[in-house]
Amino acid sequence: xxxxxxxxxxxxxxxxxxxxxxxxxxxxxxxxxxxxxxxxxxxxxxxxxxxxxxxxxxxxxxxxxxxxxxxxxxxxxxxxxxxxxxxxxxxxxxxxxxxxxxxxxxxxxxxxxxxxxxxxxxxxxxxxxxxxxxxxxxxxxxxxxxxxxxxxxxxxxxxxxxxxxxxxxxxxxxxxxxxxxxxxxxxxxxxxxxxxxxxxxxxxxxxxxxxxxxxxxxxxxxxxxxxxxxxxxxxxxxxxxxxxxxxxxxxxxxxxxxxxxxxxxxxxxxxxxxxxxxxxxxxxxxxxxxxxxxxxxxxxxxxxxxxxxxxxxxxxxxxxxxxxxxxxxxxxxxxxxxxxxxxxxxxxxxxxxxxxxxxxxxxxxxxxxxxxxxxxxxxxxxxxxxxxxxxxxxxxxxxxxxxxxxxxxxxxxxxxxxxxxxxxxxxxxxx
Numbered sequence: 001x002x003x004x005x006x007x008x009x010x011x012x013x014x015x016x017x018x019x020x021x022x023x024x025x026x027x028x029x030x031x032x033x034x035x036x037x038x039x040x041x042x043x044x045x046x047x048x049x050x051x052x053x054x055x056x057x058x059x060x061x062x063x064x065x066x067x068x069x070x071x072x073x074x075x076x077x078x079x080x081x082x083x084x085x086x087x088x089x090x091x092x093x094x095x096x097x098x099x100x101x102x103x104x105x106x107x108x109x110x111x112x113x114x115x116x117x118x119x120x121x122x123x124x125x126x127x128x129x130x131x132x133x134x135x136x137x138x139x140x141x142x143x144x145x146x147x148x149x150x151x152x153x154x155x156x157x158x159x160x161x162x163x164x165x166x167x168x169x170x171x172x173x174x175x176x177x178x179x180x181x182x183x184x185x186x187x188x189x190x191x192x193x194x195x196x197x198x199x200x201x202x203x204x205x206x207x208x209x210x211x212x213x214x215x216x217x218x219x220x221x222x223x224x225x226x227x228x229x230x231x232x233x234x235x236x237x238x239x240x241x242x243x244x245x246x247x248x249x250x251x252x253x254x255x256x257x258x259x260x261x262x263x264x265x266x267x268x269x270x271x272x273x274x275x276x277x278x279x280x281x282x283x284x285x286x287x288x289x290x291x292x293x294x295x296x297x298x299x300x301x302x303x304x305x306x307x308x309x310x311x312x313x314x315x316x317x318x319x320x321x322x323x324x325x326x327x328x329x330x331x332x333x334x335x336x337x338x339x340x341x342x343x344x345x346x347x348x349x350x351x352x353x354x355x356x357x358x359x360x361x362x363x364x365x366x367x368x369x370x371x372x373x374x375x376x377x378x379x380x381x382x383x384x385x386x387x388x389x390x391x392x393x394x395x396x397x398x399x400x401x402x403x404x405x406x407x408x409x410x411x412x413x414x415x416x417x418x419x420x421x422x423x424x425x426x427x428x429x430x431x
Contacts, residue, residue, distance in 0.1 A: 038095055038431055039260045040122060041144040041152055044075070044087040047104065049115050050134040051083050059107040060115070062089050062139075064164075067099045071170040074323070076162045076252070077107055079245045087139070088161040090153065092260060094431055097122055104132060104139060150261050157189055160196035160242025165253045165260070166429045168285055169307075169324055174257045175430040178273050178423040179266070181401040185384045188426065189262035190236035193386035197249065198297045200339060201237050201290070202386035206397040207346070209378045210413065213396040216342050216379070226348070226376030230277045231268035231416045233401055233424050234383070237290065239264040248291040251305075256282035260429040267427075269420025276411065278427065284311045285325060290337070302335035304328045337380070343393070344380040349373075 044062050051057040062075040075089035093100065103117040116132025118139065125145040129138050144152045156163055166172030179187040190204045191197035208214075209232070211224025239259060240249035255265050256278060267275035280286075284306040293299045305325035308316045316326050336347040351373045381393035402422055408415035 037146055039149060039429070040093045040095060040097070040125070041142075041149045042091045042093055042100055042120060042122075043142040043144065043152060043156070044089045044102070044139055045142070046086050046140045047084065048136060048138050049083045049104070049132070050137040051115075056106045056108045056113050057083050057115075060085060060087070061105055061107065062087055063103045063105055064091055065101040066091075066093055066097050067101065069094075069097065071167075071172070073164050073167060073170070075164065076241055076243070076250060079243075088156065088159060089164070090156050090161060091164045092149075092166060092429060093122065102130070102139070153259060153261065154189070157238045158192060158195045160191075160240075160249075162241040162250075162252055163239060163259065165239065165257055168254075168256070168282060173430045174282065174427045176267070176273060176275065176278065176425040176427055177263070178269060178420065179426055181398055181420075181422050181424055184234060184266070184424075185388055185390070187262065188234065188236050188266070189238035189259065189264055190384065191238050191386065192388070195238075195386065196242050196244075197237055197240075198292070199386065200297050201249070203382045203391075204234055204236050204384040205344070205380045206234055206383045206393065207232050207378070207380055208397075208400075210416075211378060212400045213379065213381060213393060218342060219340065222340075222345070222377075222379070224378045226374075226378065227413060228376075229378070229413050229416070231270075231275060231411060231418065232266065232277065233268060233397075234266040235380075236264045238262075240290065246291060247293075247295065248289050248303075250289050251287040254281070255286045255288065256427055258426060258428045263426035263428050265427065267425045268416055268418040269423050269425050270417040271419030271421075273420075273425065275425055276417070278425070282427075283307075287325060288335075298339040300337040301330070302337065303330070304335065340379075342379070343382055346378050346380055348376040350376075 047060070049057055059077045059079060061077045064073045073091060075087060078085060078087060099122055100120040101117065102120060104115040106113040106115055116134050116137050118130035118132060120143065122143060125143045125148065127142050129140050131138055142152065153163060166174070184204060188204060191202040193202065195202055209229035214222065214224060216222055237249050239253040241252050243250055253259065253264060258264055267278045287305045289303040291301050291303060293301060305322060305327050308314065308326045332351060334349040338345040338347060381397065382391050383394045383397045385391055401424060404419050404421060405416055406419060408417055411417050
């Protein structure tokens with residue numbers, strides 16, 4: 001059975017047996033300790049290309065193939081025009097990997113041009129300069145090990161760099177970890193003061209999907225609207241890549257994932273250290289890009305991408321996909337964030353096309369469209385600021401997060417599956 005659900009930040013197709021299937025497959029586990037030494041971090045920074053006058057040196061990115069697993073990853077395209085630049089791309093690599101094959105590519109329209117490549121020896125750490133096999137063409141970088149992984153990853157996150165944490169399409173696993181509700185500022189990665197990520201999205205935000213922190217004294221007319229809520233709690237944007245050209249925070253980790261050490265999206269603990277919406281997000285590989293409408297940073301359009309077959313029951317042509325995923329049309333459901341003095345209004349508009357048609361038709365001809373167009377709202381409150389300090393909304397968040405619902409066996413708006421006894425769940429990359 002398939003059901004469409006507008007849940008929190010996402011609208012995903014949930015299958016009744018998705019959660020059971022994922023548990024049997026061993027892809028959802030809990031409280032498996034991740035040692036920092038389980039992963040290395042390969043960083044690519046400054047590059048210099050050898051481009052003839054007729055060759056493209058635009059839209060540069062790196063592709064990776066990890067050995068001996070053969071898993072493949074691609075960095076985000078850098079909108080660069082010239083022979084030099086900074087990739088600022090970072091890949092988490094399991095400790096038992098022996099090497100990485102890297103190609104530097106240039107994308108122009110639908111064509112890709114190979115600018116050269118090199119092999120990375122993972123047996124030694126530190127700064128390295130690799131030759132691309134052409135005169136004067138090089139890439140600089142670093143292989144971090146041990147405690148240096150966390151240090152370099154944190155520095156890259158504050159630059160809004162692209163950190164590739166893994167990909168379920170390549171068979172990578174993400175494990176749910178229980179963390180204390182009153183320790184989230186120490187457990188999660190979040191943009192800090194001075195980060196390249198805009199100030200309005202620095203810190204940690206509570207998705208108050210059930211409107212538990214309402215009414216707002218300064219805005220008493222604001223109301224939570226909508227019959228659905230997901231069993232989610234917190235979101236941060238540190239594991240997104242900041243693209244200043246498009247004003248987008250590009251989702252590099254997915255709702256379902258997170259770096260091996262921290263993580264960025266949290267879920268209620270059902271008492272067995274599992275969460276059904278997370279299973280759905282993992283099954284569909286849900287990713288969301290946060291794109292500011294302009295440089296005032298007061299409104300955001302959310303672009304959601306999913307696996308087509310698992311979400312809709314059919315595949316779509318490759319040219320309609322981005323990184324193997326297809327975007328949910330905003331005409332069908334538009335997810336937005338509108339800045340408010342107290343935080344953000346998370347707005348979901350379903351069937352915008354139906355609304356436009358309804359406005360064009362007289363009442364007697366268009367009234368049937370009313371039920372196909374809805375606008376939902378819930379508030380997002382910053383609970384930890386960019387300096388790591390708890391805000392005035394922290395206590396309200398903590399009270400709600402610590403509320404157990406022992407009698408709830410099936411998720412409902414007034415009956416979340418929250419039985420964590422002071423804990424919530426965050427997904428992290430696992431071996």
